[in-house]
Amino acid sequence: MTAAALEQHRGTRPERRPFEPGSRMWDDVGLVTFSLTAGSAFLLQTMEPSIAAVVDEHSTFRTDPLGRAVRSLASVMMWVYGGDEALAEAERLRKMHATLNSTDAQGVKHRALSSGPWAWVLHTGVFAFTEGNKYFSSDKLTDADKEAYYQETVQLMRNFSVAPKEIPATYAEWLPWFEDQVENHLAVTNVAYDYLKVIRNIAPPSQIPAPLHPLWRAVTLPVGRLQYFFTVGTTPESVRARLGLDWTAKDERALRALGWVIGRTVPVLPERVRYFPIAYEARRVERDRARLRKIISLRPV
Template sequence: MSTQLADLPARPLGPQGVIWYAAADVRALVAVIRLLVHQVAHPMVGAGVGEHSVYKTDPWGRLLRTTNSVVSSVYGGVDAAVEGQRLLRMHAQIKGVDAAGRRYHALDPDAYAWVHATAYEGTRLFLLEAGPGLTDAQDEQLFTEWRRLGLLIGVRDSALPRTRAEFWELWDRTLPQLENNPVVQDLLWSAPTAPPYVPQKLVDLASAPVLRRQREVMAVTLDPALRARIGLPEPTDRVRRRVQRTMRLMRLGNGLPERVRHNPLTWRTAARTAADPRLGPEPVRYP
């Protein structure tokens, strides 16, 4: 590899870390729309996605590209910084004026940092509710890895909280700014466009229970004010019990090897990075 560790803005993520365990876990799909809702409810992010993304016309292609980007960033070792530069170039062109007359830019430091912030909050929730849990040391390790990953993908150092306490201050400060918008509603209620040669009615039928369960997870786990703002009802006791059962079922997979839990697109990249002697394992092994 031609890239040198000394040239990178942060040390790439290595094997046996917290994010390495969680980032490609197929079980996390149960909460993926929750993560996306937090992102696109940000006024700048929602405007950029609504006017520039192909999430409606090419949802499967976008999903594949997003998955490949996560794999490169988390499991790519020194190549993570290359992916970060690609992301910066791609987002540089996403700008404009939203329906309320507000200017937006995908590389606005606070908006770009917010998208990354949702990854720490979402990963933490997944590991606490459906994964092996987090000790305080593991949570600190997760935060440290998350911060390094942010630097690798081009988030400004000045926009990244330096401590977990600062992170939650940022989170609580940003939540009241989040808005309902058409992209949020699409994520909550709309099935993706069917791929070629697949009937749309079939995709609608298959998507309905998945979307319903995603909304239930959000109703139980979202900040109550944000939940009400985007039009989700307060969860009933029955819904809460159903979400708890879902989380218990997901925890059955905690002992499975990465080869089983992880998206297959991860395997080759992760194996190559794990063999790179320059990286080594993370200081706190998870779980």
């Protein structure tokens, strides 16, 4: 049963609304560990045929990979922590993608706002979140936690005007749906291989003078290798096999060991360090508002 059918059964209509404190997304999406599985999410997106065609023609991920990554991360933070501006950000992205169309080598036309591809971007986020928790968190998700997070993602999809037919009603229904998409809809694309090259060898920003490029590459080489390692390691095994990506038992043990350390280190870091800036400031502002509400409630009347 899709979310649309469930809502029709309940007699309710989808409502667009921003996220608030107390939600799973509010607590988890802004953590720096979010970025550790963002790579595998984008890799899965580059294997969706329409997304691959549009990205191939319009994206700056090859020419400005760092800038694109920073802009994308800031946008995701707005989805959760932007308040009313979160809905405006969703509309901005829909408007921007409305003109991003492409025709592939076989003459097939692709639209960024086609319902399936538009939904797939957010579905990869569900996978990335649960996979990130599996490797990089000491607080493992229960089935109930996964369901609660998925329902929040359903709300996020409503905020992005995803077609209800593209939304399984529950996490239990989403799992086989996602596996079917991975096995039967994704394709090996040149864009996927280009993306893997880009994250492994991070190109210098245009602001960096050419004489400093060797220094840039020397400094970022370890970062690129680690980013590639995390991306490949958190990508579904069947996808790794189709792309011909090597992943050994030794690699898996190393990933789990790194994840164990990260999962126990990040929670004890200061909030300013463990959250990305937009998330941290939103959380700080909300605490200030809560204190103000408390003082107002205590005022003499």
